[in-house]
Amino acid sequence: MDAVVEQHGVRAATAAEAAQQADVHVLAVKPADVPAVLATLSEAAGHEGRDAVVVSVAAGVTTAALEAGLPDGMAVVRVMPNTPAVLGAGMSVVSRGSAADDESVRLACALLGTAGEVLELPEKQLDAVTATSGSGPAYVFYLAEAMIEGAVLQGLSRPVARQLTLQTILGSARMLVEGEDSPTVLRERVSSPGGTTMAAVATLDAHATRAAVVDAIRAATERSVELGA
Ligand SMILES: NC(=O)C1=CN([C@@H]2O[C@H](COP(=O)(O)OP(=O)(O)OC[C@H]3O[C@@H](n4cnc5c(N)ncnc54)[C@H](OP(=O)(O)O)[C@@H]3O)[C@@H](O)[C@H]2O)C=CC1
Numbered sequence: 268m269d270a271v272v273e274q275h276g277v278r279a280a281t282a283a284e285a286a287q288q289a290d291v292h293v294l295a296v297k298p299a300d301v302p303a304v305l306a307t308l309s310e311a312a313g314h315e316g317r318d319a320v321v322v323s324v325a326a327g328v329t330t331a332a333l334e335a336g337l338p339d340g341m342a343v344v345r346v347m348p349n350t351p352a353v354l355g356a357g358m359s360v361v362s363r364g365s366a367a368d369d370e371s372v373r374l375a376c377a378l379l380g381t382a383g384e385v386l387e388l389p390e391k392q393l394d395a396v397t398a399t400s401g402s403g404p405a406y407v408f409y410l411a412e413a414m415i416e417g418a419v420l421q422g423l424s425r426p427v428a429r430q431l432t433l434q435t436i437l438g439s440a441r442m443l444v445e446g447e448d449s450p451t452v453l454r455e456r457v458s459s460p461g462g463t464t465m466a467a468v469a470t471l472d473a474h475a476t477r478a479a480v481v482d483a484i485r486a487a488t489e490r491s492v493e494l495g496a
Pocket residue numbers: 282295296297298300303304324325326327347348349350401
């Protein structure tokens with residue numbers, strides 16, 4: 268704990284102390300631990316509620332469930348962030364609870380905006396959001412693992428395979444983000460008729476890779492629904 272305080276210049280406190288003093292409470296515990304933290308927050312806030320905002324990143328825990336564990340009228344903002352936030356390149360989607368006004372949402376967005384992009388969407392879309400941007404970094408890391416493995420199998424050393432793969436993913440992501448062209452146009456531009464890329468993409472299609480990715484996002488969405496039930 269001392270190391271965290273020293274490294275980040277923050278104050279350490281118990282959950283109960285923080286609950287009494289903070290204007291924004293960020294709930295970042297596992298979904299199963301949420302009820303215990305809500306009980307602590309409620310005790311600190313008193314039964315009339317307080318002028319504080321609860322920002323929850325717990326996957327699948329609905330604003331209705333959060334509100335049910337808090338004093339009436341306490342503003343709740345539910346968030347699905349992702350891990351590139353550690354570099355300021357995160358994607359966060361926020362959904363407001365029934366008592367959250369524009370100012371509470373603005374505060375949550377300002378907080379999350381320090382870690383990347385922020386979008387507000389209706390809560391019914393958060394399961395699909397979780398499956399797309401919440402879990403999404405893992406899909407890209409999975410692709411990176413597979414590309415490195417394939418390159419090593421074709422005779423490249425592991426460090427070279429890693430450098431080529433990572434710079435290729437970085438450069439391709441920048442082309443997608445910084446340019447105007449769709450993923451399809453960019454892919455077609457790499458694909459010379461009868462060339463190497465077409466041979467590779469035909470093999471991906473033969474393994475139903477596109478369908479597998481579509482199905483993976485369906486499975487993650489359904490799992491997010493289950494976690495919230
Ligand atoms: N990993 C990801 O990419 C994403 C995760 N999320 C969500 O973020 C949340 C956290 O996930 P993750 O960081 O992986 O989980 P971790 O288990 O790594 O972290 C949870 C933290 O909560 C602390 N904690 C547990 N109970 C309490 C309590 N009663 N009071 C105060 N602190 C407590 C734990 O402390 P200690 O270790 O001391 O017990 C631990 O530091 C989850 O709800 C997850 O759904 C959302 C989007 C993306």
